[in-house]
Amino acid sequence: MWSQSQQDEPWANGGEPAVVDVRGLRMRYGSKDVLTGVDFSVARGEVVCLLGPNGAGKTTTIEILEGFRMRSAGQVRVLGVDPARGGEDWRARTGVVLQSWRDHARWTSRRLLAHLGGYYTPYSTPHRARPYGADEVIAMVGLEELADQKIATLSGGQRRRLDVAIGIVGRPELLFLDEPTAGFDPHARREFHDLVHRLSDLEDTTILLTTHDLTEAEQLADRILILAGGRIVADGTADQLARQVxxxxxxxxxxxxxxxxxxxxxxxxxxxxxxxxxxxxxxxxxxxxxxxxxxxxxxxxxxxxxxxxxxxxxxxxxxx
Amino acid sequence: MNPTRHAVRLGLARGWTEFKQSLQSPQDQGFYLFWAVAVLTYLLINRNNEVEGTTLLLPSVAMPSIIGGLVAFSVVMGPAFSLASEREDGTLLRAKAVPRGLVGYVTGQVVYQSLNLLPSVAVILVPGFLLFDELMHRGVAGWLTVSWVLALGLVATLPIGMILGSLVKSTQMVATWGMLPIMVLAGISGIFYPVQQLWGWVQVVAQVFPMYWLGLGMRSAFLPPSAVALEIGGSWRTLETVGVLGAWALVGLLVTPVVLRRMARRQSGSQVEAARQAALQWVR
The missing domain is CATH 3.30.1490 (Dna Ligase; domain 1)
Incomplete structure (x- = not known):
């Protein structure tokens, strides 16, 4: 099995520090253990898919890594920082694709992307110019024709594309996507897959996404982690997992x-x-x-x- | 570039954008229209009633009181509803997901809610001046008083709205914990009839909260000096007005950041999803 987690140091292949390193992560709500000891790491530029049935703890895991949720126990490093103590500078290097439902209804996509992108301007570096222009990121998700419409008028799938645009507008080094294609039609799904590949190939973005759909995980991910019973039960490329079974x-x-x-x-x-x-x-x-x-x-x-x-x-x- | 100052600037722009969008929204226009029609109808029906013990007509006395009550009402309910619903719909989570986004979000809320006061007051004052004579007895000095009472009232009540919006469990709870108490306060704060007609302990309760003082301050700005006879102790109690409103403002400035931080810390995608499910259930 191809697992980084048994190594002692948070290094991924090539001796470069891992972008995400999780060891012994536990989460307990009341008397219910949701995560009972999750171990994995993600190397720079990897697209890793956290696959598992609904209720397996995928969202809990990703929210802990995003810094939105406090863990019960375990060691977590994201971009070298404990997300529980990640400051705003750390936040600027990450992107989160959220599943919204009716926020910013009166805004247009273009206006909202220009506004939210603005927060990343102070974190622009010569190496990584931040943020993307609103037009650029609108083109990336294919919302050109709807960019000046009120967000309230967008369909569910179009809204999800806007969610993705907001997640990447700051040119993140690490992008989190929780069930990104829920509610996508097959066409939108394929376009989204293309976008993920482009972000990973051209922008050197490390991507961690969750899904309960194996086919999607196989199409998107360099590596699949299967989460069940509160821990990672399989870790490898789609080929490796297929050969194992x-x-x-x-x-x-x-x-x-x-x-x-x-x-x-x-x-x-x-x-x-x-x-x-x-x-x-x-x-x-x-x-x-x-x-x-x-x-x-x-x-x-x-x-x-x-x-x-x-x-x-x-x-x-x-x-x- | 100082990132915090940069975020504040973005927040100012955000508040302005939200304000413009609100003015263009049929929903909000309808809300203003409803208020204006309700208040003006009340005043028109009572336009010939003389206020006991004076030669003033009811609209002259009621208009400033209602403006004061309206400030308290809209500046508490506005941010309370905004914060509670934007926590549920993911607006706040979006702010949390961008660097210093919460600084921008809160700045935007303060700007937006403050600007909202202008159309709320204007839709009542402008037609009021067209329909009724002798509303403003104090000229320029009166308008100056209106400005400072508005400004101080805003700073005193805005934090209450933000704290309420942060603490309630769901948007629907804003009605229970916000709307009801404010209705009661409007009833006992001398907005519709003199506070002296109520029992002593009710008068004390009324004078703890900003609404009474906002009404008093507004009356001191609009009414002729002789009308002071209508007030408790026969005085406009300007110092006390500044003192009580100032105290609320001070407490608000100290408590609000703590409460907002606590709320923001708890914000996560699952919380938004849970709220979404709850809302779907509620509509069904």
Whole structure:
């Protein structure tokens, strides 16, 4: 497995300091543990996707990294700073794409981008001129024709594009996106993916995004982190994860009206044992090679049926 | 470039933009129209009533009192609603996500809410002067008094609105914790009838809050010297007006930054999302 977190120093590949370094991150709301020990790091210029079922703690994790939420325990470094104590200078180097719903209804996109971009002017450096001009960033998200309309008149998808524009207007070194394509049509989604690639390739922007959609994670990310049961259960490129789960077979069956799924490297032995144990009670038997998608869907199902711990071990089993 | 001063400048521009946008908004225009019609109708119905113990007509006495009450009402309710709803809809979170954005946001709010006072007062005063005779008995000196009472009243009440907007759980709670108490205060603060007609302890309560003093200050600006007989102790109590309003302003300036910081610290995307879900539920 391709994991930075076991190293002692917050260095990513190439000896450069990691942009994001998280170790032993825990979060507890009342008596409920949402994060039980999250470890990962993100190197400069990487696009990393935090993938997981709804309620797995993706938003909590990203909000802790954004400095919007206090953690219960653990070490977190974002651009070399603890986000709980990140000042305004640190803030200027990050970009956050928020999911808004009716703010600034009377403003036009152009006016709002010019205003919010203005806050970054004092943080402009010869190396990184800040902010983008309003026109430039409007063109980047394809809102040219709507730039002078009241924001209240934008559709949900158009509004999300404005959210992205606001997130990048300060030319961030690190960009956070929480479920960025929720509510996008397929066309807007593809344009958004192009934009992410462009930001990462041309602007050297490090990008951390969350999604519950595996396909999107595969298309966007250099590396996928799967969050389940309060911890990272898989960490690698889409190919690495696919290779880890291939070679495993997935056995599905039902017994007494209840459905079961088991991943195993030796399906024959497992099925033989299954019949030896339960005989005629076993029904609906199905054996097939697990794809990454199968494994992920199994995990999501287990998570949604309230069994977060079992969901977390699904990947452990297949990843050996 | 000093980044904080830069953010303040952006905030000033932000407040001005919001003000212009508000003037162009049919929603806000409707709100002003509603106020103007309500107040002027009340005054027109009572236009021939003489105020007891004077030769003054009711509109002459009621107009300054209502202006004073209106200042307290709009400068408390305006920022309270703005802050509560903009915390829910993500405006505040946007400010938090840009460097020194909160400095700009708060500056913008102060500018916007202060400027809002002008149309609120103008929609009542301008037609009032056209409809009624003898409103201003003090000439230039009177207008000067109007200006300082407005300015001091603004500084005294704006923080109350901001604190209220920061503390309430949701926008709907602004009505409960803001609107209701202010309605009660308007009833006991000598806006619609002399405060002396009420029980002693109610008079004391009324004189703790800025609304009574705003009304008194306005009456001292508009009414002839003889009308002082209508007031408690037969005096305009200018020093006391400055003292009480000044004290509220001072407390406000000390407490507001603390409360605003606390509110901003708690602001996160999940909080906005939770508010969105709550609002959807509420509309259903």
């Amino acid at each position: 291939a070679g495993e077979a997935q056995v599905r069956w039902s017994r007494g009206g209840e459905d079961f799924v088991h991943a195993t490297p030796d399906a024959s032995a497992f099925v033989r044992q299954l019949f030896a144990q339960y005989g005629d009670e076993v029904a609906d038997l199905e054996v097939r090679r697990a794809s990454l998608e199968d494994t992920y869907i199994t995990m999501v199902q287990q998570h949604e049926s309230g069994d977060a711990d079992r969901a977390a071990t699904t990947f452990k089993e297949v990843a050996r």
